[in-house]
Amino acid sequence: MRNIIETLDENQIEELERQYAIYSSGVSEIIPAAELKEKIAKSIVSGIPMKIKLGLDPSAPDVHIGHTVVLNKLKQFQENGHIIQLIIGDFTGKIGDPTGKSAARKQLTTEEVKHNAQTYFEQFGKVLDMSKVELHYNSKWLSTLNFGDVIHLAGSITVARLLERNDFSNRLAEGKPISLHEFFYPLMQGYDSVMLESDVELGGTDQHFNVLMGRQLQEHFGKEKQIVILLPLLEGLDGVEKMSKSKHNYIGIDDTPNDMYGKTMSIPDELMTKYFELATDLALEEKKRIKKELEERKLHPRDAKMLLSRTFVRMYHGEKAAETAEHHFKTVFQKGSIPDEIPRVIWKGEKQLPLIDLLVELNLLPSKSEARRMITGGGVRVNGEKVLEIKTTLEIKEGMILQAGKRRFVQLTFMDE
Amino acid sequence: MRNIIETLDENQIEELERQYAIYSSGVSEIIPAAELKEKIAKSIVSGIPMKIKLGLDPSAPDVHIGHTVVLNKLKQFQENGHIIQLIIGDFTGKIGDPTGKSAARKQLTTEEVKHNAQTYFEQFGKVLDMSKVELHYNSKWLSTLNFGDVIHLAGSITVARLLERNDFSNRLAEGKPISLHEFFYPLMQGYDSVMLESDVELGGTDQHFNVLMGRQLQEHFGKEKQIVILLPLLEGLDGVEKMSKSKHNYIGIDDTPNDMYGKTMSIPDELMTKYFELATDLALEEKKRIKKELEERKLHPRDAKMLLSRTFVRMYHGEKAAETAEHHFKTVFQKGSIPDEIPRVIWKGEKQLPLIDLLVELNLLPSKSEARRMITGGGVRVNGEKVLEIKTTLEIKEGMILQAGKRRFVQLTFMDE
Numbered sequence: 001m002r003n004i005i006e007t008l009d010e011n012q013i014e015e016l017e018r019q020y021a022i023y024s025s026g027v028s029e030i031i032p033a034a035e036l037k038e039k040i041a042k043s044i045v046s047g048i049p050m051k052i053k054l055g056l057d058p059s060a061p062d063v064h065i066g067h068t069v070v071l072n073k074l075k076q077f078q079e080n081g082h083i084i085q086l087i088i089g090d091f092t093g094k095i096g097d098p099t100g101k102s103a104a105r106k107q108l109t110t111e112e113v114k115h116n117a118q119t120y121f122e123q124f125g126k127v128l129d130m131s132k133v134e135l136h137y138n139s140k141w142l143s144t145l146n147f148g149d150v151i152h153l154a155g156s157i158t159v160a161r162l163l164e165r166n167d168f169s170n171r172l173a174e175g176k177p178i179s180l181h182e183f184f185y186p187l188m189q190g191y192d193s194v195m196l197e198s199d200v201e202l203g204g205t206d207q208h209f210n211v212l213m214g215r216q217l218q219e220h221f222g223k224e225k226q227i228v229i230l231l232p233l234l235e236g237l238d239g240v241e242k243m244s245k246s247k248h249n250y251i252g253i254d255d256t257p258n259d260m261y262g263k264t265m266s267i268p269d270e271l272m273t274k275y276f277e278l279a280t281d282l283a284l285e286e287k288k289r290i291k292k293e294l295e296e297r298k299l300h301p302r303d304a305k306m307l308l309s310r311t312f313v314r315m316y317h318g319e320k321a322a323e324t325a326e327h328h329f330k331t332v333f334q335k336g337s338i339p340d341e342i343p344r345v346i347w348k349g350e351k352q353l354p355l356i357d358l359l360v361e362l363n364l365l366p367s368k369s370e371a372r373r374m375i376t377g378g379g380v381r382v383n384g385e386k387v388l389e390i391k392t393t394l395e396i397k398e399g400m401i402l403q404a405g406k407r408r409f410v411q412l413t414f415m416d417e
Numbered sequence: 418m419r420n421i422i423e424t425l426d427e428n429q430i431e432e433l434e435r436q437y438a439i440y441s442s443g444v445s446e447i448i449p450a451a452e453l454k455e456k457i458a459k460s461i462v463s464g465i466p467m468k469i470k471l472g473l474d475p476s477a478p479d480v481h482i483g484h485t486v487v488l489n490k491l492k493q494f495q496e497n498g499h500i501i502q503l504i505i506g507d508f509t510g511k512i513g514d515p516t517g518k519s520a521a522r523k524q525l526t527t528e529e530v531k532h533n534a535q536t537y538f539e540q541f542g543k544v545l546d547m548s549k550v551e552l553h554y555n556s557k558w559l560s561t562l563n564f565g566d567v568i569h570l571a572g573s574i575t576v577a578r579l580l581e582r583n584d585f586s587n588r589l590a591e592g593k594p595i596s597l598h599e600f601f602y603p604l605m606q607g608y609d610s611v612m613l614e615s616d617v618e619l620g621g622t623d624q625h626f627n628v629l630m631g632r633q634l635q636e637h638f639g640k641e642k643q644i645v646i647l648l649p650l651l652e653g654l655d656g657v658e659k660m661s662k663s664k665h666n667y668i669g670i671d672d673t674p675n676d677m678y679g680k681t682m683s684i685p686d687e688l689m690t691k692y693f694e695l696a697t698d699l700a701l702e703e704k705k706r707i708k709k710e711l712e713e714r715k716l717h718p719r720d721a722k723m724l725l726s727r728t729f730v731r732m733y734h735g736e737k738a739a740e741t742a743e744h745h746f747k748t749v750f751q752k753g754s755i756p757d758e759i760p761r762v763i764w765k766g767e768k769q770l771p772l773i774d775l776l777v778e779l780n781l782l783p784s785k786s787e788a789r790r791m792i793t794g795g796g797v798r799v800n801g802e803k804v805l806e807i808k809t810t811l812e813i814k815e816g817m818i819l820q821a822g823k824r825r826f827v828q829l830t831f832m833d834e
Contacts, residue, residue, distance in 0.1 A: 095565050098572025145564040148512050154598035155515025159576075160589060162597065172577060180579065180600060181571035187597075 004041045012044050022076050023229070025284065026277055028205045031212065031228040039199050039227060049082045053198035053214075053226070055189055056086060056120060058093040058113050063123035064250035065312065066234045066243030069278045070202050071127040073231060077200070084133045086124070087192050088117045091142040098181050113137070126253055126316050141195045142188055153187055156220040157213075162186070165209040186210045190217035193226050200227045206242070234278055237399070237413050238346065239268035248398050248414030257313045261325035262383070263399040264309035266344055266411050269301045272308060280311045332384025347396060347412040355380070355392040364404040371404075379405050421458045429461050439493050440646070442701065443694055445622045448629065448645040456616050456644060460499070469494045470502045470615035470631075470643070472606055473537060475510040475530050480540040481667035482729065483651045483660030486695045487619050488544040490648060494617070501550045503541070504609050505534045508559040515598050530554070540670055543733050558612045559605055570604055573637040574630075579603070582626040603627045607634035610643050617644045623659070651695055654816065654830050655763065656685035665815050665831030674730045678742035679800070680816040681726035683761055683828050686718045689725060697728045749801025764813060764829040772797070772809040781821040788821075796822050 008016060019040050023030075030036050043050050054074060063071075074084050093108040108116075117137070121130060145153070162183050163169050171178050186209060193201060193214030203211040208230055215225045233242045236249025243250045251263045267275065273291045276282065282290075290307070293299035306326065314322035345362060353361075359371040359380065374380050375390045381403040382394065394400075400412045425433060436457050440447075447453050460467050471491060480488075491501050510525040525533075534554070538547055562570070579600050580586050588595050603626060610618060610631030620628040625647060632642045650659045653666025660667045668680045684692065690708045693699065699707075707724070710716035723743065731739035762779060770778075776788040776797065791797050792807045798820040799811065811817075817829045 091564070095568050098569040142564055147508070147559055147562040147567055150564055150567045151512050151598045151601060152515040154601065155596050157597050159580075159585075159595040159597055159600070160592070163576075163589075168576075172580075175577070178576040179572050180574050180576055180604075181568045183576070183597060184568060184571065 004038055004045060008041060008044070012041070015044055016041050019080055022080070023073070026232070027073070027229055028232050029208075029228075029230040031215075031230070035225070036200070036227045036229075043082070050077070050199040051083050051085050051197065052077045053085045053087065053193060053196060053201040055192060055201075055203075055210075056088050058088050058090045058108060058116050062245050062250075062252055063120065063254070064243055064245065064252045065275075065279050066236065066250060068127060068253065069231050069234055070204065071124060072279070072281065073202055073229065075127055078128055078132060084128060085136060085196050085198060086120070086133055087136045087138055087196070088113065088120070089189070089192075090117075090137045091139040091188060092185060094139055094143075098179070123253055136192075136196065138188065138192050138195075142191065150184075153191060153217075154184075156217055157187065159183075186213040187217070190214040194218050194221045194223055197223055198226045199224075200229060202229050202231065204233050204242075205230045206233060232274075232278060234274065235271055237263060237266055239271050251312065253316045257317045257321040257325040258328055259399065260313050260316065261309040261322075261329050262401065264312055265305055265329065266342070266399055266413060267305070267308075269305070272301065272304055275308055276311075280308070281315055282311065328384075332381075342401060342409045342411045344411045344413050347414060349396075351396050353394055353396065355382070355387060355394050356390060358394060358396070359402070359404055362402065362410050364402060364408050364410060374404055421455055421462060425458055425461070429458070432461055433458050436497055439497070440490070443649070444490070444646055445649050446625075446645075446647040448632075448647070452642070453617070453644045453646075466499045467494070467616040468500050468502050468614065470504060470610060470613060470618040472504045472506055472609060472618075472620075475505050475507045475525060475533050479662050479667075479669055480537065480671070481660055481662065481669045482692075482696050483653065483667060485544060485670065486648050486651055487621065488541060489696070489698065490619055490646065492544055495545055495549060501545060502553060502613050502615060503537070503550055504553045504555055504613070505530065505537070506606070506609075507534075507554045508556040508605060509602065511556060511560075515596070543670055553609075553613065555605065555609050555612075559608065567601075570608060570634075571601075573634055574604065576600075603630040604634070607631040611635050611638045611640055614640055615643045616641075617646060619646050619648065621650050621659075622647045623650060649691075649695060651691065652688055654680060654683050656688055667815075668729065670733045674734045674738040674742040675745055676816065677730050677733065678726040678739075678746050679818065681729055682722055682746065683759070683816050683830060684722070684725075686722070689718065689721055692725055693728075697725070698732055699728065749798075759818060759826045759828045761828045761830050764831060766813075768813050770811055770813060772799070772804060772811050773807060775811060775813070776819070776821055779819065779827050781819060781825050781827060791821055 005013075005016070016037065020037055023036065023040075024033070039050055042048075052074060054070060078084055090108070090110075090113040093113055094110070095107070117135065121135065124130060124133070163172060165186070168178055168182075170176075189210045190213030192198075194217050197218075198214065201211050201214050208228075211228045211230070215228060218225050235241065236243035236247055237251070238247070238249045241247045241249055251260055255263065264275075273294065276287050276290055280287070290299065290304060294301065294304055306329075309329070310322045310326050313325045317325075349361065355375065356368050356371040359365045359374070360368055365371045365374055371380075372390050375387060375392075378386055378388060380387050381401075383401055384403070396412060398412070398414050402410050402412070422430075422433070433454065437454055440453065440457075441450070456467055459465075469491060471487060495501050507525070507530040510530055511527070512524070534552065538552065541547060541550070580589060582603070585595055585599075606627045607630030609615075611634050614635075615631065618628050618631050625645075628645045628647070632645060635642050652658065653660035653664055654668070655664070655666045658664045658666055668677055672680065681692075690711065693704050693707055697704070707716065707721060711718065711721055723746075726746070727739045727743050730742045734742075766778070772792065773785050773788040776782045776791070777785055782788045782791055788797075789807050792804060792809075795803055795805060797804050798818075800818055801820075813829060815829070815831050819827050819829070
């Protein structure tokens, strides 16, 4: 395999360079890049597609724009004829947390796992051609291992190597407990690569350690080593934390067109370029043009953000829905009165509140009596809808926009609870 | 169980104190002593014997005097009606070393394990009544655990706790590799206690960590916690290292009477009291008397050592063999010419050597021609036997005594290779 690239003809080299340029665009790291080229070359010569692996946590199947960074990368491989291997990590899910301490890692039934996998499948279908995707459950092989097999698996790695993982070394240094079973989660993920003989595994930069484990275990078990491609993490609506369901800072790809459009309008301006680059399907030249025009102030940030919002709705709901959502947004929020930027407020209070209290608490109005007056006068809108009943109790939702009078707007966003 | 001791009548208290005095004599540590008293009390009241556990490595079945320290303690429990549980750690033996690095931990077949267990059984029979001993193979339960069970087992312990074991923390600090599977050996040993519901586990002080693991795992699995009794380690013939087969510094309980007698005569004087206390079956008062008389120089060290040698031969070969061995020793080595102490030399050279070369190398004789002369003149003895052939090649053995002329003696001993 060492010299396969030297054996390629001109057309093959061109094809190699074309594919490599696509796969390496917008990634944080390829480990190691030279071997990825060799794998591509080998697949061009042999006609055998590469196997591209992505591991999935079976407990949190709500797919959001943050996930699409890696999904879009998978799509690039799929469009070039390679095989996508999705692995549902159901073995871990079925074991639950042996210490019983983590409520998040409660034991899942086979039915729950199947249902969650189905949800992934449907949502991923908005990006990938699922008819060509391999779906695997890792309990298939992990549940057949006995104690002797586990000892042999554990014999492939040193304690020092495991303690290199940041969260392990930090917790050990801080005197926080690491239960021994936690050392096995990276090993399981790595063993999946052994069983599936994956050629490439994708992951976010926070998966650096776990994804590399596959490479190490494949070598230990005498297999060809996979390439690791790490992708940048997308910050959520707050512009600070990684987008995630638990942080309430996400745009779900199952969100309604209006929610998706509205939430996207609430991201900080400085993140727009990153969102365009990592999460949209626009052509590379188009992304470059937008970035340049924003830097040169030829493109107004609000207009760019509207293009981003429209793009997301188009990607997940189609062209027509995108137009309708934009029209709705303009009708409701613009009407000539929309400010250039709607101030966002991080809301850490109750999730249910009388509208009057909320208006005062947000300083949109100075007192409850003012709030009552403004509501009965028809000056208060929630997500653009006039509210006339002063006893209204609101369910506060991520991205909700409140308006008091013509010019006072606030958009609510949640942070880590 | 908390107050069971308070419920005992006078006779029962006397019995409790009697047993406790025996079990606690000559031990390094009882963890915790108060609970041992409760366990004894409970067994007195209920009439149910305690279960006393000893784990055995299946790969090294040569039993030596060092092992008898713990065997003698087991015997005390057995003589009081308690049940001895011997566990052959065959599961580990059958797995072998998953890293393939340790030649010592090569994979054993079922037949080899059975054969080694049989060897233990025969040799232990010289101390214990084996008809009343329970023999267990831990592969019986460990081989039935699947990956999920192992994860739950691993969930019972933290990495920090495992790193408290000295050899682990030292190796980590020194950058020497600890393979992850090594963390499971103490867990396996502990799990054996869970399965056998042991009341007491014995071990050498170097087993401190592993034996305590049983206590911790029993608690984790909702069982009554075992008591840990740690026994002192007996130094070998060199007087420095723990007695062990690999250090070539041991007296095997299967050694011939003459070997056993001769080797015992070679231990350093300062160790005699410890050998008497830990390894002989003499009465407590007798041991105390010997110690006192040695301290007061009323008993000659050589005479004490001959008593020790005679005692060992009697214990493992009977009274008659002891007399014969002593007679042999006197005839061969004493004949009025034995020095008070035979100088010992640590031999690190070849194990096979021409006798002439050896005599020179040991400085028993100044040159090869002198050596030849002395041999032909009948002045050279090996283990008391005259050697007349100058071309003799010697197999050097632990405890071998060389004599050149009437007064020059040397006893050879091996050290760690």
